[in-house]
Amino acid sequence: MTASAADPSALPVSSARAAMERLNAEAGKYHIWLRTQANAPAQRPWFRETGIDVAGRVAEGRVGANQMKAAPHHWRWHQIGPYLDRIAEIARTAAETGEASPIEFADRQQFLLVNPGLGGRLQVASTIRCAVSVYNPGDVAPVHMHTPNASRTILSENGGYTTIEGERCRAARGDLILTPHGTWHDHGNDGATPVVWADILDFPLLEFLDCNWIDEDFPGTREGNARAQKPTLADGYSERLYGAGGIVPNFVSHRRGIGHDTTPVFHYRGDAIRAALDALRGEAGDPYEAIQVRFVNPATGASVFPTLDYAAQLLRPGEATRPKRETANQFYIVLAGEGSTEIGGERFDWRENDLFVVPNFRWRRHINRGPRDAVLYSVSDLPLLQKIGQYRAQGRDADGGVVQLVS
Numbered sequence: 001m002t003a004s005a006a007d008p009s010a011l012p013v014s015s016a017r018a019a020m021e022r023l024n025a026e027a028g029k030y031h032i033w034l035r036t037q038a039n040a041p042a043q044r045p046w047f048r049e050t051g052i053d054v055a056g057r058v059a060e061g062r063v064g065a066n067q068m069k070a071a072p073h074h075w076r077w078h079q080i081g082p083y084l085d086r087i088a089e090i091a092r093t094a095a096e097t098g099e100a101s102p103i104e105f106a107d108r109q110q111f112l113l114v115n116p117g118l119g120g121r122l123q124v125a126s127t128i129r130c131a132v133s134v135y136n137p138g139d140v141a142p143v144h145m146h147t148p149n150a151s152r153t154i155l156s157e158n159g160g161y162t163t164i165e166g167e168r169c170r171a172a173r174g175d176l177i178l179t180p181h182g183t184w185h186d187h188g189n190d191g192a193t194p195v196v197w198a199d200i201l202d203f204p205l206l207e208f209l210d211c212n213w214i215d216e217d218f219p220g221t222r223e224g225n226a227r228a229q230k231p232t233l234a235d236g237y238s239e240r241l242y243g244a245g246g247i248v249p250n251f252v253s254h255r256r257g258i259g260h261d262t263t264p265v266f267h268y269r270g271d272a273i274r275a276a277l278d279a280l281r282g283e284a285g286d287p288y289e290a291i292q293v294r295f296v297n298p299a300t301g302a303s304v305f306p307t308l309d310y311a312a313q314l315l316r317p318g319e320a321t322r323p324k325r326e327t328a329n330q331f332y333i334v335l336a337g338e339g340s341t342e343i344g345g346e347r348f349d350w351r352e353n354d355l356f357v358v359p360n361f362r363w364r365r366h367i368n369r370g371p372r373d374a375v376l377y378s379v380s381d382l383p384l385l386q387k388i389g390q391y392r393a394q395g396r397d398a399d400g401g402v403v404q405l406v407s
């Protein structure tokens with residue numbers, strides 16, 4: 001094709017672009033960026049897109065290089081779980097030969113989940129980190145406190161212990177243990193077999209805000225080779241004070257530690273969570289979430305952390321939820337059963353202990369495909385999105401039409 005005045009490629013626009021790029025390269029040393037392209041957001045107006053596979057787009061060039069989007073992803077336990085056994089074996093061998101074990105030179109014995117859409121960052125979504133840890137008998141993570149909010153979901157039958165602000169929480173499979181920001185806590189395994197749990201934190205958010213610190217200078221009384229805090233409360237404190245729904249003690253402040261807007265309840269037992277779900281199995285539930293319960297601050301009804309919301313849901317055999325999408329990220333751990341979650345039209349089949357992430361804006365629906373109950377624990381940054389006025393959600397009705405759940 002011959003270039004002519006009518007051919008856009010022949011217009012001086014291209015030379016203006018080239019000139020801007022040249023100028024930009026020259027000016028880079030002064031830490032400025034000459035605007036050579038649309039400085040566009042990564043996201044399309046998702047709520048206008050009706051396709052089930054809406055995924056958003058990333059801008060090109062210099063703009064896009066700094067925009068990353070979490071991908072839907074599924075970590076299969078049968079693939080990743082064996083690495084914990086191998087870490088534990090390396091640690092055992094190191095102990096036998098007098099070498100430093102991984103918990104000493106790496107602080108923790110764990111792997112972190114890496115979302116393939118986030119360029120190798122140690123995070124499953126923009127605000128959420130997840131690690132899976134193994135503690136051999138005798139291992140201790142010394143007492144400390146930090147700005148990120150954290151939790152552990154116990155995956156082994158026995159889960160060692162975590163002591164938080166003087167309350168020792170002895171854990172078992174399915175337990176949820178919360179270490180809110182600004183609470184002194186330490187972990188250990190005083191049992192006879194390795195213990196495994198999933199740690200979930202809002203670490204990437206605090207890192208982004210440059211607000212991440214850790215204090216290891218515990219001022220209280222220590223025990224266990226001086227690395228752990230000595231419990232000061234009788235076991236079961238959380239449950240004793242706050243375990244009766246709607247009844248709260250009137251003689252404590254409900255603030256534990258130096259953090260703000262965090263829950264005073266540190267320990268939920270797996271069997272109590274299952275019992276709560278089971279007691280509700282005869283209810284209709286929610287078309288998008290089935291039988292779901294939230295963990296809340298009993299003194300305020302707010303989320304347990306200012307940034308993260310925790311929930312557990314029961315999918316009865318054969319139950320399938322309707323598609324839903326929202327501006328919050330959702331991260332899941334499969335505690336029981338087998339089924340699948342469709343994320344943006346892609347199907348992920350999960351089994352016990354699998355973990356998967358539904359990034360914000362993606363349509364998702366859950367299906368219990370097994371003969372037994374399926375139980376999913378989830379963590380989302382919904383409270384954070386609500387606080388900044390950005391939480392929205394849509395669902396699809398029985399005919400596939402889009403309905404506004406939170407507009």
Ligand SMILES: [Fe+2]
Pocket residue numbers: 144145146150179185
């Ligand atoms: Fe910690």
